[in-house]
Amino acid sequence: MAQYSRVSGTVGLITLLNPPVNALSAAVRQGIVDTLDKALSDRKVKSVVICGHNGKFCGGADIREFSSPLTGPPLIPLIQGVESAAKPVVAAIDGVALGGGLELALGCHYRIAHSKARLGLPEVHLGLLPGAGGSQRLPRLIGVPAALDLITTGRHVTGAEALQLGLVDKVTDRNTVDEAVKFALSVADQPPNSRRVSTFPCPRHPDLDALFEGAMQRVRQRARGALAPVACVQAIRAAATLPYAQGMERERELMATLFTSGQARAQQYHFFAQRAVGRWSMPSGARWDTTKPGAVHKAMVIGLGTMGRGISVALVQAGVSVVAMETNEKQLMEAKQAISSMLERGAKRRGVAPALDKIRYSWNMEPAADVDLVIEAVFEDMALKKKLFQQLSALCKPGTFLCSNTSGLDVDQLASETRHPELVVGMHFFAPAHVMKLLEVVYGSRSSPQAVATAMELGKRMGKVSVAVGNCRGFVGNRMLKPYLEQAFFLLEEGTTPEFVDQVLEEFGFAMGVFRMSDLSGLDVGWRVRKADGLLNVSEGHSARIRQGCRYSPLGDLLCEQGRFGQKTGRGWYQYDKPGGRVAKPDPWLHGFLEKFRTQHGLVAHRIDHQEVLERCLYALMNEGFRILEDGIAAGPEDIDVIYVLGYSWPPHRGGPMFYAGMVGLQKVLERLEHYHQEHPDIPSLKPCNLLRKLVVNGSPPVHKWREFLKKPQSQL
Numbered sequence: 156m157a158q159y160s161r162v163s164g165t166v167g168l169i170t171l172l173n174p175p176v177n178a179l180s181a182a183v184r185q186g187i188v189d190t191l192d193k194a195l196s197d198r199k200v201k202s203v204v205i206c207g208h209n210g211k212f213c214g215g216a217d218i219r220e221f222s223s224p225l226t227g228p229p230l231i232p233l234i235q236g237v238e239s240a241a242k243p244v245v246a247a248i249d250g251v252a253l254g255g256g257l258e259l260a261l262g263c264h265y266r267i268a269h270s271k272a273r274l275g276l277p278e279v280h281l282g283l284l285p286g287a288g289g290s291q292r293l294p295r296l297i298g299v300p301a302a303l304d305l306i307t308t309g310r311h312v313t314g315a316e317a318l319q320l321g322l323v324d325k326v327t328d329r330n331t332v333d334e335a336v337k338f339a340l341s342v343a344d345q346p347p348n349s350r351r352v353s354t355f356p357c358p359r360h361p362d363l364d365a366l367f368e369g370a371m372q373r374v375r376q377r378a379r380g381a382l383a384p385v386a387c388v389q390a391i392r393a394a395a396t397l398p399y400a401q402g403m404e405r406e407r408e409l410m411a412t413l414f415t416s417g418q419a420r421a422q423q424y425h426f427f428a429q430r431a432v433g434r435w436s437m438p439s440g441a442r443w444d445t446t447k448p449g450a451v452h453k454a455m456v457i458g459l460g461t462m463g464r465g466i467s468v469a470l471v472q473a474g475v476s477v478v479a480m481e482t483n484e485k486q487l488m489e490a491k492q493a494i495s496s497m498l499e500r501g502a503k504r505r506g507v508a509p510a511l512d513k514i515r516y517s518w519n520m521e522p523a524a525d526v527d528l529v530i531e532a533v534f535e536d537m538a539l540k541k542k543l544f545q546q547l548s549a550l551c552k553p554g555t556f557l558c559s560n561t562s563g564l565d566v567d568q569l570a571s572e573t574r575h576p577e578l579v580v581g582m583h584f585f586a587p588a589h590v591m592k593l594l595e596v597v598y599g600s601r602s603s604p605q606a607v608a609t610a611m612e613l614g615k616r617m618g619k620v621s622v623a624v625g626n627c628r629g630f631v632g633n634r635m636l637k638p639y640l641e642q643a644f645f646l647l648e649e650g651t652t653p654e655f656v657d658q659v660l661e662e663f664g665f666a667m668g669v670f671r672m673s674d675l676s677g678l679d680v681g682w683r684v685r686k687a688d689g690l691l692n693v694s695e696g697h698s699a700r701i702r703q704g705c706r707y708s709p710l711g712d713l714l715c716e717q718g719r720f721g722q723k724t725g726r727g728w729y730q731y732d733k734p735g736g737r738v739a740k741p742d743p744w745l746h747g748f749l750e751k752f753r754t755q756h757g758l759v760a761h762r763i764d765h766q767e768v769l770e771r772c773l774y775a776l777m778n779e780g781f782r783i784l785e786d787g788i789a790a791g792p793e794d795i796d797v798i799y800v801l802g803y804s805w806p807p808h809r810g811g812p813m814f815y816a817g818m819v820g821l822q823k824v825l826e827r828l829e830h831y832h833q834e835h836p837d838i839p840s841l842k843p844c845n846l847l848r849k850l851v852v853n854g855s856p857p858v859h860k861w862r863e864f865l866k867k868p869q870s871q872l
């Protein structure tokens with residue numbers, strides 16, 4: 156709803172009231188219509204201010220309403236009504252003005268913002284475009300290039316940047332509403348005719364065709380297969396080339412297509428899933444809202460390779476004092492330099508001073524005695540990590556949380572090396588750790604709720620979306636990756652090429668196909684893990700393509716034996732012009748190698764089509780996701796989906812693997828897995844899991860109902 160009062164004698168003040176972000180629900184829209192009517196018909200009122208309750212102007216349309224038929228006054232005519240008002244209307248922008256909230260402000264005749272307010276049109280992240288006139292008014296106000304940037308990236312700008320762009324008329328560091336009221340008094344006598352943005356001509360640009368072509372290319376590359384960014388460009392093009400009324404018609408058509416698309420549903424699901432994962436629970440029944448996190452003022456990071464450096468930077472940027480430790484003095488110096496320049500770059504981007512005094516460096520463990528939390532980020536070697544946890548347990552003060560940045564080793568084994576296993580959790584960051592938004596927080600069988608709450612909270616402070624998961628090999632993300640990679644290798648054995656597999660996966664929307672990704676991260680990483688798992692030993696009398704009783708592809712190992720580790724060596728699944736080169740080119744050597752391999756193992760290459768590549772890779776991955784849910788390693792499908800979108804570049808417009816399974820249809824996923832498992836009975840990951848069968852038997856419920864079919868994990872207390 157909206158509240159109304161008259162202030163300073165002649166200013167009508169409309170306050171949007173819908174906590175927590177004053178989203179434009181049907182009741183709020185009705186409230187605006189009613190209060191505006193009151194203000195315009197009150198002869199004592201000479202000008203109007205619109206603001207939001209509790210220091211937040213407005214977070215946009217109420218996204219929850221998008222899943223049912225729209226009721227209440229529609230937003231477009233409402234904003235039109237504000238714009239055509241005969242009395243000046245001023246938006247007082249505090250906190251946030253996003254999406255429909257900013258569109259409402261664009262309908263006002265003046266905009267006053269707090270310097271720290273955040274303004275933006277982030278609809279593209281919800282699979283939509285700014286569909287209440289935003290795509291038509293914004294370019295008229297700030298020009299086409301700036302509008303293209305804001306609308307296609309969805310990025311927020313501060314009040315200060317908004318002023319530079321011409322998006323707002325004034326910025327203040329004081330009370331925004333008071334300033335807006337003063338401003339409204341000063342313009343009370345000025346007719347607002349010349350202030351109606353819809354009547355502005357779109358600023359001219361010397362080469363519109365090139366501008367839009369470039370923008371289209373960029374959005375297509377950034378989000379392959381996503382409809383919304385393309386529609387955003389098309390709508391802005393309409394603003395630049397058509398009269399306002401026709402532009403609005405084009406905006407409406409494009410919005411109607413997006414609004415009813417599966418992509419919008421997927422992206423809106425992802426929006427709420429990101430928030431849902433914060434409400435974690437553990438098998439013991441411990442929960443996010445009943446567990447108090449421990450305070451973390453000072454932390455130590457051990458191991459300053461790529462991960463340790465990124466983690467240190469993210470901690471400092473979150474305001475935590477850090478001791479960064481590395482035993483090798485030369486590496487310590489290199490790390491210091493790298494961390495300082497990362498902090499400087501980050502600070503420059505955010506327009507603040509770099510907090511270089513928040514970090515100190517050590518080549519020994521002694522400072523561990525005085526920190527609240529330790530994150531080890533040493534080499535992925537269980538023996539090394541165990542030794543470290545023993546030492547830390549003896550050295551740290553009581554209550555220090557001990558965290559491992561392992562990407563898949565057993566957290567319980569590490570905990571068992573310490574005197575207080577309840578203080579041990581996994582904090583699995585993703586590279587580069589100061590950039591990637593995902594954090595898997597891994598609780599072992601003895602981790603205390605407080606240790607989990609502390610890691611979850613610290614992740615949030617570091618700007619991450621933290622997901623609590625159970626302890627198993629690879630946790631959630633890497634455990635699901637295994638069957639996906641395996642299928643890709645098997646497909647090569649059976650007749651296809653890395654180029655074709657990657658093309659199919661990139662067309663699906665992944666930024667990189669599995670082989671290009673593997674070249675980038677280094678083939679030796681997986682090789683080392685397989686070695687440690689004893690997978691490189693061929694049992695006597697067995698085929699090299701069988702290991703530990705199951706089908707196995709030795710292709711990756713054979714490449715590593717040849718020193719082909721990917722980009723860093725200039726050769727991997729592709730060839731590069733030099734070690735460290737980035738442009739992947741098909742490698743005739745590799746094609747010959749694959750042919751030889753097939754001949755050697757009596758395999759006859761057959762034609763593998765697009766559908767088979769996609770289904771075998773993705774359905775094997777989704778099947779593992781169902782197993783993870785069945786095992787209670789993830790609490791719900793949202794947890795898995797958030798991990799995949801934020802950590803493994805699953806395309807957001809496809810929601811995540813579990814959401815996508817629902818979109819495809821669980822029955823179909825089950826049938827196809829059954830089909831492939833019949834063809835390849837020696838691949839256990841293709842055998843449909845029981846939970847998938849159970850869901851199908853129960854009529855394939857929508858993804859938000861799956862939790863009802865999961866076994867309640869047993870309390871371990």
Ligand SMILES: CC(C)(COP(=O)(O)OP(=O)(O)OC[C@H]1O[C@@H](n2cnc3c(N)ncnc32)[C@H](O)[C@@H]1OP(=O)(O)O)[C@@H](O)C(=O)NCCC(=O)NCCSC(=O)C[C@@H](O)CCCCCCCCCCCCC(=O)O
Pocket residue numbers: 175176178214215216217218219230251253254255256258277278281283284285286287289410411414415427430431
């Ligand atoms: C605002 C934030 C930056 C705040 O962040 P913060 O970290 O402080 O808090 P949280 O993110 O945790 O949020 C707190 C709480 O609030 C919920 N929430 C936030 N925003 C919204 C919202 N907009 N709607 C509903 N709920 C919201 C959030 O879920 C949390 O609650 P929870 O219980 O989950 O913990 C941050 O929240 C943020 O970024 N919010 C989203 C901002 C955004 O994206 N806004 C844009 C919304 S879309 C929009 O505005 C569209 C408009 O352009 C146009 C609308 C016109 C509609 C016309 C439709 C025509 C369709 C035609 C179809 C024809 C079809 C046919 O032919 O039939």
